[in-house]
Amino acid sequence: MSVDADTFFSVLSHPMRLRSLVLIQQTDELCVCELTYVLDLAQPVISRHLAQLKHAGLLLSRRQGLWIYYRVNAELPEWVKQLIEVTTSGVASTSPYMDDLAKLKSMSDRPNQNCC
Amino acid sequence: MSVDADTFFSVLSHPMRLRSLVLIQQTDELCVCELTYVLDLAQPVISRHLAQLKHAGLLLSRRQGLWIYYRVNAELPEWVKQLIEVTTSGVASTSPYMDDLAKLKSMSDRPNQNCC
DNA sequence: ACTCAATATTCAAAAAATGATATATAGCAA
DNA sequence: TTGCTATATATCATTTTTTGAATATTGAGT
Numbered sequence: 001m002s003v004d005a006d007t008f009f010s011v012l013s014h015p016m017r018l019r020s021l022v023l024i025q026q027t028d029e030l031c032v033c034e035l036t037y038v039l040d041l042a043q044p045v046i047s048r049h050l051a052q053l054k055h056a057g058l059l060l061s062r063r064q065g066l067w068i069y070y071r072v073n074a075e076l077p078e079w080v081k082q083l084i085e086v087t088t089s090g091v092a093s094t095s096p097y098m099d100d101l102a103k104l105k106s107m108s109d110r111p112n113q114n115c116c
Numbered sequence: 117m118s119v120d121a122d123t124f125f126s127v128l129s130h131p132m133r134l135r136s137l138v139l140i141q142q143t144d145e146l147c148v149c150e151l152t153y154v155l156d157l158a159q160p161v162i163s164r165h166l167a168q169l170k171h172a173g174l175l176l177s178r179r180q181g182l183w184i185y186y187r188v189n190a191e192l193p194e195w196v197k198q199l200i201e202v203t204t205s206g207v208a209s210t211s212p213y214m215d216d217l218a219k220l221k222s223m224s225d226r227p228n229q230n231c232c
Numbered sequence: 233a234c235t236c237a238a239t240a241t242t243c244a245a246a247a248a249a250t251g252a253t254a255t256a257t258a259g260c261a262a
Numbered sequence: 263t264t265g266c267t268a269t270a271t272a273t274c275a276t277t278t279t280t281t282g283a284a285t286a287t288t289g290a291g292t
Contacts, residue, residue: 004207004210005134005203005206005207005210005213006131006134009125009128009129009134010129010130012125012129013125013126013128013129014126014279014280015122018121018122018125031238031239032238032239032240033238033239042281042282042283043238043239043240044239044240044241044281044282044283044284045280045281045282046239047239047240047241048240048241048280048281050239051240051241063239063288063289065238065289065290066237066238066239066288066289066290067238067239068238068239068240077206079202079203079205079206079207080206082202082206083199083202083203083206086195086198086199086202087121087195087199089195090121090193090194090195090196090198090199091120091121091195094120094121097121129249130249130250147268147269148268148269148270149268149269157251158251158252158253159268159269159270160251160252160253160254160269160270160271161250161251161252162269163269163270163271164250164251164270164271166269166270167270167271179258179259179269181259181260181268182258182259182260182267182268182269183268183269184268184269184270
């Protein structure tokens with residue numbers, strides 16, 4: 001993977017991208033509609049942020065029917081994976097990350113159960 | 117310290133700020149003239165980047181005569197210190213970080229020895 | 233084939249970050 | 263005080279990033 005530190009930090013320099021990454025790291029996999037719901041952003045905005053995270057090499061995606069699921073790339077360099085882990089556990093109990101996770105869990109009609 | 121993850125990542129999203137932080141972490145303390153030399157930037161540019169790192173809580177500074185030395189804030193939250201350490205060791209053997217350190221070591225007339 | 237739902241992409245406008253230049257401050261030394 | 267050096271700050275033009283809105287794509291169902 002072509003993840004240099006430069007790219008890593010600049011792609012995470014946007015609050016919503018950071019929140020997205022943390023949330024995905026905490027849940028293994030999320031689809032666009034779940035992030036749209038939790039972060040309360042317009043769909044094209046989320047899509048573009050996810051595309052940036054993917055282009056930077058941090059996320060991978062898979063399609064399942066109409067949904068596209070994003071997950072953290074498991075083949076990142078060790079130090080990058082560590083940064084993601086340390087960040088996630090560092091912020092887990094703080095706002096807005098804590099609330100994001102709570103909001104996700106309270107979301108009804110999540111896909112995998114049924115639909116978006 | 118008021119270092120939230122948001123601030124942390126956005127203040128490090130500029131290549132020169134990241135290089136500065138890594139170099140300072142590797143050397144304990146550096147003055148502005150040393151960074152200006154190594155990074156080959158105009159003095160006001162370096163000063164502003166350092167001010168941003170300081171304002172974000174990552175760096176502290178002390179004056180010694182005409183020079184101002186910057187160092188990593190030792191009282192950062194544990195997870196932030198870990199991020200800095202992991203990043204520094206993650207990039208230490210890569211470019212341009214490796215070369216920056218080499219260039220610093222080859223710098224003559226460093227202060228503390230004599231002057232800038 | 234047609235339609236709908238989820239996601240992606242394009243493009244112009246708005247907002248934010250950056251750098252050049254000039255100027256200010258602070259300490260030292262004569 | 264004056265002058266010099268290291269660093270900081272202010273202003274403005276430029277570049278980069280981000281967003282809103284419209285449109286395109288892709289797959290599922292009929």
